[in-house]
Amino acid sequence: MTTILQINSAARSQGAQSTLLVNELTERLQQSNPGATVVKRNLQAEPLPHLDDAVLGAFFTPAEQRTPEQQAIAARSEALIAELQAADIIVIGAPMYNFGVSSQLKTYFDWIARAGITFRYTANGPEGLVAGKKVFIVSARGGKYQGTPHDSQTPYLKSFLGFLGMTDVSFIYAEGLNMGPEAASAALAGAREAIATA
Numbered sequence: 001m002t003t004i005l006q007i008n009s010a011a012r013s014q015g016a017q018s019t020l021l022v023n024e025l026t027e028r029l030q031q032s033n034p035g036a037t038v039v040k041r042n043l044q045a046e047p048l049p050h051l052d053d054a055v056l057g058a059f060f061t062p063a064e065q066r067t068p069e070q071q072a073i074a075a076r077s078e079a080l081i082a083e084l085q086a087a088d089i090i091v092i093g094a095p096m097y098n099f100g101v102s103s104q105l106k107t108y109f110d111w112i113a114r115a116g117i118t119f120r121y122t123a124n125g126p127e128g129l130v131a132g133k134k135v136f137i138v139s140a141r142g143g144k145y146q147g148t149p150h151d152s153q154t155p156y157l158k159s160f161l162g163f164l165g166m167t168d169v170s171f172i173y174a175e176g177l178n179m180g181p182e183a184a185s186a187a188l189a190g191a192r193e194a195i196a197t198a
C-alpha cells in the first residue's frame with residue numbers, strides 16, 4: 001500500500017497558496033494511487049525548535065549516555081525520520097520567503113538530517129540513507145525566478161534532498177503570485193495543469 005507524506009511548510013495558517021496547491025496535489029496522487037494512506041505534517045501548527053545547545057547536545061550524545069531530556073529530543077527526531085522512511089511519496093509545500101525556504105522547512109530539515117541515520121560518510125563520500133522515494137515540491141512565489149540565478153531555492157532543495165538519498169524530485173511552480181491578479185491566476189492555472197499530470 002502506498003503512503004503519501006504531505007509536508008506543509010507555510011508560515012501562514014490560513015490562505016497559504018503552497019498549502020492550497022499541495023492539498024490539491026495530494027488529492028490528485030490519491031486518485032492515481034487508490035487506497036493510499038495520507039500522513040500530514042503541518043510545520044506551522046506543530047513547530048519544531050531551532051537547532052540549539054539542547055537539540056545538538058541530544059543528537060551528538062551517544063544514546064546510552066543521554067539525559068531524559070536528550071532522550072525525548074532524539075526520540076522526536078527519530079519519529080520524524082520514521083514517518084519519512086515510511087512514506088513512498090513525499091509532497092512538500094514550499095513557499096519562497098526571502099529567496100529561501102521557510103524557516104519551518106529549514107528547521108524540519110535540521111531535525112531529519114542525522115549522521116548515521118539518514119546519511120553517512122563512506123570512503124567514497126556521503127551516502128543518503130532515505131532511498132526509493134518520489135518527492136514533489138510545490139513552490140509558491142510572489143515573483144518569477146525559475147531558471148534564473150535568483151532561484152536559490154530549487155538547487156538548495158535538490159542538494160539537500162539528494163544528500164539524504166532522495167534524488168527523484170519533481171518541482172511544480174506557482175510563480176508571480178504577487179504580480180497582480182492576472183499573473184496570480186496564470187500562476188495558479190499553470191501549477192494546476194502540472195498537478196493534473198503528476
Ligand SMILES: Cc1cc2nc3c(=O)[nH]c(=O)nc-3n(C[C@H](O)[C@H](O)[C@H](O)COP(=O)(O)O)c2cc1C
Binds near residue numbers: 012019095099140141
Ligand atoms: C516573509 C515573506 C518573504 C517573501 N519573500 C519572497 C521572495 O524572496 N521571493 C518571492 O518571489 N516571493 C516572496 N514572498 C512572496 C511569497 O513567496 C508568496 O506570498 C507565496 O504565496 C508564499 O507562499 P504561501 O502563500 O504558501 O505562504 C515573500 C512573502 C513573505 C510573506
